[in-house]
Every structure is written in structure tokens, then in C-alpha cells.
Amino acid sequence: MSSTGPGRTGPVRLARHHSTRQLAPLVPLALVVGISPLATDMYIPGLPELAADLRTSPALAQLTLTAFLVSFAVGMLLVGPLSDAVGRRRLVLLGSIGFTLASVLCALSPSISVLLVARVVQGLAGAAGAVAGRAMVTDVLSGVRRAKTIASLSAINAVAPVVAPLLGGVLIGLGTWRLTFWLLAGAGLALSVLVLVSFPETLPPVRRSTGVGLAASARRMGGLLANPRFSLYLVTSCVATVGFFAYIATSAFVFQEVYGFSTSLYTVVFASNAVCMIITTVLFGRLVERISEDRLLSIGLVVAAVGSAGVLAGALLHAPAGVVWACLAVVTGAQGLVITGSATRTQALGHATPGTAAALQGGLAFGIGGLGTPLAGALGGTPVAMGAVMLAGLGLGALLQVVAPRWVRTPPVVAEQAAPAGVGHDGGDVQHPR
Structure with a gap:
């Protein structure tokens, strides 16, 4: 038996329960998990043009982002527990196909109401790959190896916010905002083919949870939420995401219309x-063998809160746009530690039902974060409003992560199934001292 390291794109093999399971190639898996950043960020530079083209308000244009994020969150909460019962691969394939069709509808939308419906469908479909794909990693890997692989996935996914708006800006220059959704449709079609030809099933029937309905999903969620530390990670992740999404939803208007x-x-x-x-996501993967995931998560939240305070102070003092830009760079840099740290710790505590764990962590964070996206706009869409919402969310997240664990009793973590002899193992989820 052998396993490729997290930095390679070849298949990862790890035996458990006397069967051989294979993880999909890393880059295609990262693209499936990370389709949401493309759908979120690519059309953001065109939001002002979209509002004008569809003869709607900036608030309704921003609502297309909220519609996607909330439906994406709901989709994760539905698909994650279901994947623990029926397996991963078929759900990822159906989600990729659905995402493709919804993207075509977005591109053809004649009105804001049709676009909103299409974005809801797009979010629901995109959630399947995001949650089931992350669960695939936990099906096959554990401990530090899992953390390093999740960090590698996060690093590849983080390329999307770099490429997506740049590509979106180019497409808008060549045509209209609709071209961005045509490109998303093409990406969804390519991913559907990749899933069909290169994604194995990672959850054999013997390891699947019993029960398929909503009641069974609720029981799996309830079992995880009964762990106080898991619930605290969820709350921390959610409030921090509200702060970060205030930047994503508002920055286009702040920089283009104010600055x-x-x-x-x-x-x-x-x-x-x-x-x-x-x-920072690459740095997380390099540091996690020496510094605990909890410590890296704490550092990320504290630094993000400090950066958000800088954004608010710069806005209140009418500092040049470059000052606000620099402070936002600090926040987004710290977010690499926050996103990866939250994902690795919730997957560690929820290793028995990783689809459910990924659904709760990602679904609630996206859902509450998505509901929070209009907040800065409702407060005026100004640099001050953006900075205030960012500081409130990220500051509270930092406070919860650093202070609250002192009063939260963590029950003993059930050990993960050890790999058979001959397969490397890193010792499970034992954390370094904080």
C-alpha cells in the first residue's frame, strides 16, 4: 500500500477495514470542492453593470450573491448527511450536472427574478461537490495527513478568488456579465466528465450510516452538535464568515463607487x-506538523480582527484607498488560516460522519454568512459600514476561539479506526498543547 503526499495530484490509497479505497486526484477534487468560489467571485466585478442591465437596484443585484450562498448552505445541510448514508460519488456527479444547467439559466436570465431563481438552483447543485468532496478526504485519511490534504485543497481553491475576478473583468470587457455564467457552465460540464471518469466511491456500504430521510439526517447532526467543542467551532466559524462576507459583498461598490x-x-x-x-493556506499545511490546528486557527482570527479594525479606522479617518486595501489584504491573508483551521478541526471531531460534519461547518457558515451579506449594504454600503460589520463578525469569532474554550468541557474524542499494518498512520487527531 502507498499514499501520495498531499501536494501531488496522483491518487491517494489507504486501506481500512481490509479494503482498498482510493481518493480522487487532488486537483480535480479541489475543483469540485471549490466550484463555489468561482460562482461567487467571477461575476462580482460586473455587479454594477448587472444591476443596470436588468434595471434593478444595487441591493437586489447583491441579493443574487446572497441567494447563491444561502442555497449553497441549505444544499450542504441536505447533501452532507445523505452522503453518509448513500455514498459520495453519485451525489457529486448529480451536483456537477445540476450546476452546469443552472449556470446556463443564469446566463440566459431576462430579469432579476429569473436570475435569483437560477442562482438558488446553482447553489443547491454546487453544494453537493463541496460537502461530499471534503468528506471523501476524511473517508480515506486521518490526523495530520488529513489536515495537510485539506490545506492543499484549500490552497488550490484559494486560487479561484484570484483568477475568478480577473477573468470576470476580462469577460466583462469583451462582452457582458453574462459571459461569466457561460464560462461557469463550461466549467461545470468539464467537472461532470472528470467525476464520471476519475472519481471512485470512497465510502463502502459497510461504513455507511443507516437511514436516509430527514429524521435520520437530523439524528446525525444532533449527535455532532452534542459535542460542546464542535458546536463552539461552528459558532466561531459562522460569525467570522459574516464578517468576511461583508467584504466580499460590499467591496466592489466601495472601491468602484466611493473610491x-x-x-x-x-x-x-x-x-x-x-x-x-x-x-497562508500553503503555510498552514507546512506548519500543522509543528503547531496545533487550534493555535493556527486562533492566530488567524486574531489577525483578521486586527485587520478589520484597521479597515474601520481607515474609513472613519478618511484614509486613502490604499490604506483600506492594505488592511483588507491582512484580513484575507488571515482568512486562509481561519478557513482551513475550521475545516480540519470539525472534520477531526466529526470523523465518524464526515459528510454531516462538513455540512454543518460549511452549510451553517455559508448560510449565516450569506444572510449577513446584505447587512453592510443595508447600513449604506460605505467603507465605514463594511469595516464595522467585518470587525463585529471577525472580532467576535476571535473572542470565542481564544476565550470561550476555557469554559467548554470537551468530551473524550473517540479514536479513529486505525489503518491496517503496512499503511502509514500519523497518530490520529491528537493535538499539540495549546
């Missing part, structure tokens, strides 16, 4: 900030 940036220059702002996230 007078062109669409092209705004895409540079967004992409350069995302580069910082790529760097």
Missing part, C-alpha cells in the same frame, strides 16, 4: 488580496 476605481483596478484589489489567502 472611484475602475472595474479592472478593482479586480486587481480583489485578486491581490486573495493571493494573501493562498500564501
